[in-house]
Amino acid sequence: MKGMMSYDLMETIRNTNEWMGASARAMASYPIWGMAPHPMFKVMSAWGRVTERSFSRMVIKPDWGIKTIVGEDGRDHQVSVETILDKPFGGLIQFKVVDRAPMPRRILLVAPMSGHYATLLRSTVASLLPDADLYITDWHNARDIPVSAGKFDIEDYTLYLVDFMRHLGPDINVIAVCQPAPLTLAATAYLAQEDPAAQPRSLTLIGGPIDPDAAATEVTDFGRRVTMGQLEHMVIQRVGFKYKGVGRMVYPGLMQLASFISMNAETHAKAFSDKITAEAKGDGSEGDRHNVFYDEYLAVMDMTAEFYLSTVERIFKNLEIAKNEFVVDGKHVDLDKITSVAVMTVEGANDDISAPGQCVAALRLCTGLPDTKKAEHLEPGAGHYGIFAGKSWRNNIRPLVLDFIDAQAGTAAPKLKPSEKATLKAV
Structure with missing residues (x-):
């Protein structure tokens, strides 16, 4: 085979x-x-x-390793990780903080499906958890999903996000990191068309390829050079007999x-x-x-072949999101329909995977959204990993994202302090 x-x-x-x-x-x-x-x-x-x-x-799924956080009362509060919605290819996880009252901020982190587990965002979770009720997408390793579960491509991924947002309610604030940024934008537009009452309150897109042609990188150059036939021949394999997903076509994590x-x-x-x-x-x-x-970094997971190939073909080659031509389940997802969800983009000046210009293109595409609900931030000196983890994220980007979320809820006036290191620019 x-x-x-x-x-x-x-x-x-x-x-x-x-x-x-x-x-x-x-x-x-x-x-x-x-x-x-x-x-x-x-x-x-x-x-x-x-x-x-x-x-x-390389074959071990890492643990979250977040046991406690310090609450506003100065005490350590235990943290439990619970799956609140489970589907064949991914679930929705909640980090429950024991003995803590519900927080005014509710955040959904959309983790990448790009070869690593959601635990890649462990430090991002740890930095946000003291200040918000936090949820995250937990994508499953394709090698462990039986062939009988069917296919999973970028349209299925988008519909999963739609279901997760509906489940969490309209007061949720969504933060998409890297790969899922274009599909999270599409899921938001899908809800704007089909179920406006279920739209999230705000959407923050961090270092994602909304318009890959806006700035060339090694990733986009590779996507242009290789044909889909060559790509399938080179990287797509079938899961071996050792795993539950035996026979499933995948792009292997290794x-x-x-x-x-x-x-x-x-x-x-x-x-x-x-x-x-x-x-x-x-x-x-x-x-x-x-x-x-x-x-x-070494803990990797397989992706379904149809998800990987459809991502390359439709996001990077055909530019369906960038051209506002994306179709889900036979329906054109019109980004112009986003009229009430505040959208913020975050980019790193030294990002060599999603270069500056690729993510901020989302603001140009949301033509139905007033400028007062758009914001962008370019972090000087930050690479791809630094815009959602590490010092740049903790000291500069995280406070801006939380202020942006608070501004949309009307619970607090924006506490933005522009500096040479971090500025939030209204479009």
Whole structure:
């Protein structure tokens, strides 16, 4: 069957590297080598530990790891993660804070389906949870979904978002990070047409390819160079016998991970070289920056072939969102119908995946929305990851997003303090 042997071969290579790492770690750790101390054994043990950990993480879904938050009363409040709506290809998760009254802000985070789990937004969740009741989309690994569950493409994804927004009610504020930005915009327009009362209160789009042609990147260049036939032949495989989704056509997470790493190969090579050196010297630790980052970065999931291919063809090649020509379930989704949902865009000046200009194009497309309900922010010096995690997000972007949300609710006057680092620009 097409692609099944190559899928299992990738898993075999991953498993072999994990085994080699474990073997090197065990062999170099024998006490007898203490009788002939040589740095080679410490390096071998360090290489084994790093290698085993790295390759084992690739098939493990990370835990959220958010146990408590500090409330306004100064006490630690326990946090539980509960699924409130579950569907075959994804669910809706709520972070429930024990003994906390309902918050005036209610936020839905739309996590990317681009090879990583929703836990990629762990730090984003942790930064917003003290100030809002928080929900997030939790997309399932395609390798674990039986073929009998049917297909899942970008139209299905959009309808999932529509269902999630309807379930949460019209006082929800939606924040879409990266890949889902164009489809979240489309879902909002769909509700504006079909069920206006269920529209969210505000929509914040962070670093998403609304108009990929607005600014070229390596990602958009690749999309132009490769035909759909070539792409399907090169990257689409069939899930092997080890998983519940055996036989399902997917874009494997391991292949996506290889693509991610190749974009910054030198940086990743140096990071692992430095980590092995630190471990050999005895300076490594379980919770150091390397482990925290790569435990998440290396944990990848498969996407359905139809979702990946339809994203490339319809979002990047045909520019259906950018041209306002997107169709869902036979209905043209007209972005002009968005007339009451406040829309904000956030971009990073150094973003090499969704370059500045791609996301802010959403404001141009929402012609039915008054300028008073549009806002944009360009974060100086921030790359793609920095606009939703890290210092730029925590210190500059997050406060602006919360102020924008509050302004739409009318619960507080906007507390915007423009500076050289962060400014919110009304269109």
